[in-house]
Amino acid sequence: MIVLFGVFLLSLMVITALAIVRTHHLFVAVILTGIFSLLMAANFFLLDAADVALTEAAIGAGISTVLFLGALALTGEHERANTSNRLLALSVVAVTTLLVIYATFDKPRFGDPLAPVHQHVAPWYLDKTAEAIDIPNVVTAVLGSFRGYDTLGEVFVVFTAGIGVLFLFGARPSYSSGAARTNTTDPGQGLRHYLIPRVVGRLLIPFIFLFGLYVQFHGDYGPGGGFQAGAIIAAAVILYALLEGEEQALRVLPHKLLIGLMAGGALLYGGVGVAALLLGGNFLDYSVLAADPIVGQHIGILLIEAGVGITVTGVLISVFHAFAGRRRY
Amino acid sequence: MALLLDIASWALLSIGGAFVFIGGVGALRMPDLYTRIHAASLTDTMGAVLVIVGIMLQAGLSLAAVKLAAILLFLLLTSPTASNALASAALLAGLRPSGEVVTDEEQSK
Numbered sequence: 050m051i052v053l054f055g056v057f058l059l060s061l062m063v064i065t066a067l068a069i070v071r072t073h074h075l076f077v078a079v080i081l082t083g084i085f086s087l088l089m090a091a092n093f094f095l096l097d098a099a100d101v102a103l104t105e106a107a108i109g110a111g112i113s114t115v116l117f118l119g120a121l122a123l124t125g126e127h128e129r130a131n132t133s134n135r136l137l138a139l140s141v142v143a144v145t146t147l148l149v150i151y152a153t154f155d156k157p158r159f160g161d162p163l164a165p166v167h168q169h170v171a172p173w174y175l176d177k178t179a180e181a182i183d184i185p186n187v188v189t190a191v192l193g194s195f196r197g198y199d200t201l202g203e204v205f206v207v208f209t210a211g212i213g214v215l216f217l218f219g220a221r222p223s224y225s226s227g228a229a230r231t232n233t234t235d236p237g238q239g240l241r242h243y244l245i246p247r248v249v250g251r252l253l254i255p256f257i258f259l260f261g262l263y264v265q266f267h268g269d270y271g272p273g274g275g276f277q278a279g280a281i282i283a284a285a286v287i288l289y290a291l292l293e294g295e296e297q298a299l300r301v302l303p304h305k306l307l308i309g310l311m312a313g314g315a316l317l318y319g320g321v322g323v324a325a326l327l328l329g330g331n332f333l334d335y336s337v338l339a340a341d342p343i344v345g346q347h348i349g350i351l352l353i354e355a356g357v358g359i360t361v362t363g364v365l366i367s368v369f370h371a372f373a374g375r376r377r378y
Numbered sequence: 379m380a381l382l383l384d385i386a387s388w389a390l391l392s393i394g395g396a397f398v399f400i401g402g403v404g405a406l407r408m409p410d411l412y413t414r415i416h417a418a419s420l421t422d423t424m425g426a427v428l429v430i431v432g433i434m435l436q437a438g439l440s441l442a443a444v445k446l447a448a449i450l451l452f453l454l455l456t457s458p459t460a461s462n463a464l465a466s467a468a469l470l471a472g473l474r475p476s477g478e479v480v481t482d483e484e485q486s487k
Contacts (some may be wrong), residue, residue, distance in 0.1 A: 243466070249459040253452075 052159075055095050062088045073128045079117040086110040099272035100188045103264070107280035112365055115287055119372030181336075182346045184269040192274065193350040197333040200353070201318055203276075204360050208315045211364030215308075218371035243292075250292045257285035269347070275354040279361025286362075287369050295373050302366065305348050310363030318356035321349055387435035394428030401425060412475045415465050422457030426450070 065085045069078050086109030093102035159163035178190040192200050265278030290298035322333040330337035335349020397420055404417025430450045437443040 243463075245466075246459055246463045249455055253455065256452075 050181060051095060055092065056086055056183040057339055058095065067085070074126060075121055076126045076287055079121060081111045092341050100274065103272050103277045104280070107277050107284065108219065112280055112282050116372060117294045119369065120235045123372065123375055137196055157337055164194060181343070183343050184347070186269055186271060189268045189350065193353055194335060197353065200357065201333065203355055204315050204318050207298070207364050208311055208360055210313050214368045214371050218375055247292045250288055254289055257288070258282060261285060265354065268354055269350065275357025276361055279358040280365060282367035286366050290369065290373065295370060299370065307363050307367045310359050311367060314356040314358065314360030314363060317359065318353050321352045321356070325349070380396065383435050387432045390428045390432035394425050394432060397421065397428060398425035410476050411468050411473060412465060415461050419458065419461040422453065422461065426453050426457065
């Protein structure tokens with residue numbers, strides 16, 4: 050039954066991918082990309098990767114669609130006519146496809162317990178999580194503690210991406226130029242028409258925040274963690290900005306604070322590592338943070354997940370404002 | 379009792395599925411955007427409500443049922459809002475409902 054669902058979802062994804070390639074209207078392509086991400090998230094969930102599914106749904110289908118739309122508002126909605134050599138592109142794609150299909154022959158069967166990936170370090174993680182860290186969600190244990198270095202690297206990648214976007218777009222705080230409205234239609238009519246989304250949106254924002262915090266702090270026990278929670282909280286703030294205008298959102302969360310969040314989260318993560326170093330352990334070895342090593346691990350994971358969440362929130366909101374604020378110049 | 383619950387849940391799921399199907403057909407076959415939104419919103423509201431209540435009957439009195447109820451409430455708030463936002467955006471963009479009534483005889487000509 051699960052295989053049937055998987056095949057169904059994968060066929061839908063192939064159809065969506067073909068539709069993305071075939072359409073020349075970029076707005077349609079962006080919406081289809083969101084649908085593709087949602088199908089991918091359902092597929093991840095089918096493979097029991099709930100953490101990855103949550104991330105894909107929040108970032109792939111949610112935030113990146115908004116960012117793509119923000120980019121489209123700055124450029125045009127139509128693809129430029131294709132003048133490059135189609136035959137060459139087709140042959141490259143065909144050869145690559147054949148190579149990838151050939152490579153799949155060597156792969157173990159789906160769900161095979163003897164597959165190399167299940168034989169390497171995974172059994173060790175599964176054994177040691179209960180003993181050394183004592184939290185039910187092994188994914189969080191691996192992500193936060195066993196492979197804390199990798200996650201630190203990911204946080205710095207997110208941080209660097211945020212800095213890069215801010216450099217490219219010149220993040221000038223622009224709430225002083227509030228008179229220049231972006232709304233090209235009649236504003237009076239606009240307000241009347243957007244009344245229902247505004248009322249419902251304002252009703253939902255607190256609950257989205259609450260859910261974000263739940264995902265943040267429930268990461269030890271179920272699917273969730275800093276990356277997903279950061280995306281959800283950023284989505285709540287972006288919804289607020291869409292409903293009430295960017296100036297109002299920047300008044301609530303000013304640029305300086307956002308940049309502080311971006312840097313502060315990464316700093317908190319690195320700081321936990323340095324604190325462990327100063328207390329006589331290795332870098333990012335949380336066991337020394339408390340008298341009981343397991344409690345130390347819990348504190349360490351809580352702090353670094355908070356750092357991840359803070360950085361992701363700050364970066365996503367800053368990138369959104371960079372795109373949205375650009376429209377006015 | 380369990381049998382009754384199963385039958386009720388089966389009926390709700392089937393009717394919900396039928397609503398989703400009708401919504402899909404309507405979204406494809408209706409003549410203009412507004413009628414298509416009208417058809418598609420059937421999927422979000424009636425289809426989703428019936429399917430989720432059907433699953434809730436299967437879940438029984440458990441945490442899963444509470445979560446499903448929360449999802450149901452969320453969908454009931456957001457889906458009609460999304461339909462409304464879509465229709466009002468189309469209206470603002472200048473797309474007028476055609477207002478013409480096309481009868482069956484005219485269509486078959």
